[in-house]
Amino acid sequence: MEDDMIVEATETQAEGVPSAAPGAPSQVFNNMELTSLIVQSLKGVTLLESGVASVVPPGGLKTSRPASWKQYFARLAMVNRTFFHASIEVLWEHMSSLEPFFNTLLPADRKQNDMFSILLSYYRGVRSVQWHRFTLYSSRTKSLALNRFASSQLDESSWVMFFATDKTKPDPLFPALKTVYMSSNSNLSLLVAFSFAPYITSITVDLDAGSNEPVEESGIALTTLLQERARNLTHAALLSPFNSDTASRIFEITSLSSLSLHANGETSAVDFTRVKNLPLLEKLQFTQTLDASRPSPLPPLLDFPRVISAPLDGSPRLRELSVRANPPTHYQLAASITSQSLESIHLVSLSDDPEEHAMIIPHILTIHAKRNLNLKSLVVEYRTLGLDWDQDTINPMRGDPLYDKALSFTQALSALRNLTTLKISRVPFLTVDIMALILDAVHSLPMLELLWLDVTSMTDLDEDEVVIPFLHSLDDISRTNQRLNHCVLAIDLAEVPPIPNDYISTNRLKKLDLCTMTVEDLEERSTEYRLRIAQYLDRLFPHLETLTDTLPRGGGKHGARFSQWFLLSRHFVRKQPVISPERQGLVCLSKGT
Structure with missing residues (x-):
């Protein structure tokens, strides 16, 4: 269990861990603030990959x-004392x-x-x-x-x-x-x-x-x-x-x-x-x-x-x-x-x-x-x-x-x-x-x-x-x-x-x-009727997209067919003389949702 690994790491820290050689790596690995930032970043990435919410609602x-x-962070706790404290912030x-x-x-x-x-x-x-x-x-x-x-x-x-x-x-x-x-x-x-x-x-x-x-x-x-x-x-x-x-x-x-x-x-x-x-x-x-056995009265x-x-x-x-x-x-x-x-x-x-x-x-x-x-x-x-x-x-x-x-x-x-x-x-x-x-x-x-x-x-x-x-x-x-x-x-x-x-x-x-x-109802209607609907809606709602x-x-499929019909109607509506040049924001009717 990861809990046992952490406890073992505690005992290791008590006995002392060999110091790392001086230099930049040692400064990083022994810097508590920097190590905490690294471990917290690793936690976020690991949670994302595991499909787990990073914040408990x-x-x-x-x-x-x-x-x-959690086993990965348990192993990090055994690197040195700095990583130990940073890791248990995540594990516990x-x-x-x-x-x-x-x-x-x-x-x-x-x-x-x-x-x-x-x-x-x-x-x-x-x-x-x-x-x-x-x-x-x-x-x-x-x-x-x-x-x-x-x-x-x-x-x-x-x-x-x-x-x-x-x-x-x-x-x-x-x-x-x-x-x-x-x-x-x-x-x-x-x-x-x-x-x-x-x-x-x-x-x-x-x-x-x-x-x-x-x-x-x-x-x-x-x-x-x-x-x-x-x-x-x-x-x-x-x-x-x-x-x-x-x-x-x-x-x-x-x-x-x-x-x-x-x-x-x-x-x-x-x-x-x-x-x-x-x-x-x-x-x-x-x-x-x-x-059901106890319905609420009015x-x-x-x-x-x-x-x-x-x-x-x-x-x-x-x-x-x-x-x-x-x-x-x-x-x-x-x-x-x-x-x-x-x-x-x-x-x-x-x-x-x-x-x-x-x-x-x-x-x-x-x-x-x-x-x-x-x-x-x-x-x-x-x-x-x-x-x-x-x-x-x-x-x-x-x-x-x-x-x-x-x-x-x-x-x-x-x-x-x-x-x-x-x-x-x-x-x-x-x-x-x-x-x-x-x-x-x-x-x-x-x-x-x-x-x-x-x-x-x-x-x-x-x-x-x-x-x-x-x-x-x-x-x-x-x-x-x-x-x-x-x-x-x-x-x-x-x-x-x-x-x-x-x-x-x-x-x-x-x-x-x-x-x-x-759409079946519309297919039984005349082309003129369908174009008038498209013109009417465009006049009322010039920014209509869907x-x-x-x-x-x-x-x-049913909603998609309706949208396809209007896509075709749009092509003809744009050519109608009743629509002025200012009406270039004509309805763009995309596929249904």
Whole structure:
């Protein structure tokens, strides 16, 4: 193991290494600062070749670096004392277990034949030189994963007793530690957590079920510890266990600037209003795993007017909100997080009860839009779990003002004058003219750069089919949304409006995705019809570079055929006398994406 090689190198350094001959090589090999730069550069190259991220993301540590490349740095540690110190900066920077510290660095609980002993053979104490060796390595560790010990022979209870009574141990055990991933709820892990809690800046709590100790009780103990001692913690990810008790304690760590939460099942017992107790919070992420046996009930929609008018006293620095959950949980979060400073909102709706859940999406969007007038990005996606719509369930909600909030949403949307990104993907609406309502609101958004409207009908009934806007709606977009760069829109190309010869567009649109008419439809049309479409689009969007007939996530041969058709049309359009010399920036329609 590379850990054993490093320890052997330590002993070699203690005995002394022959000095190199004087000269430039010796000056290089014995220069600590220069050697550290060399080793760190080698680390970056080796990580890149191994396909490993050079920086551990906050809360992302689960395993240490691959042993295959750590062996190279272990050998470098044996060159001389300078290379030794530079190498262990790399080798012990990210550790995936406590085992190397207790089984290798300290005189672990082994007999002379290297077999484990039941009791600690050194229970009377660890000598100062042994603690020095421990500190030499532990002081290099910046990120640590507290996983369960792989060795069943290691007596963790004896270690806990030893650390609880020993007065000579270093405090803290890991002075450079900043990032922790914690999956073990063993007493030893909790004891070590008590030591590093005041110093770390990032922790992920994802306790497993591999212990006789209840995970819920361990979670409460750990989050209480963090609440009381984690004074420098800026990022926390509470993945398991997430419940009202652990959440309430996390919401009291006032130093947090970033918080990630994950729930299994419904969350009605969690008081999300306590998020406002985090004055420095800038980013909040929430994900949910649905429990089919415990579907979330609809929120009390009669309370909607009170929610809309609630005081905006939430976290003043909150800028980014990302939620992946079913609509009832979305509503709960939207109603509870009373901040007005959000700039980016990304909502992914999952549904285990699609009919009723989908009906409250406009409520959720209205709450967010009314509160956050400085919003720059609004992304909304809807994903069902393969369930069919039940028309009988929807019928009682038709025309009910308690559910019909599409107009409320689009009115609130029109006030978001700083919005640069608007994406509504696969979201079902019962309001058939929802596209027209959204486009009316879009004309009030002068800063918009990405417009993605891909809504769906709530049912398969003809009377519920969403009305697709005609081609002339692009004229309004060309005139009012001058900064637009990418547009994804379902358009009815049945008729081509007259080409606006008196209009010189300065619109910046470069990419347009039309997701209604297929190339087969166009092939049945006359050449004149096809050329008029090309002329019309060129007049509205002179900087257009890409035009496809599919959503960006699709494409393939179908999208390529559409682009090929427009490439051919471009050749003829450029020869038409209706296009003036100033129109040399004619649309260049490349292959689909």
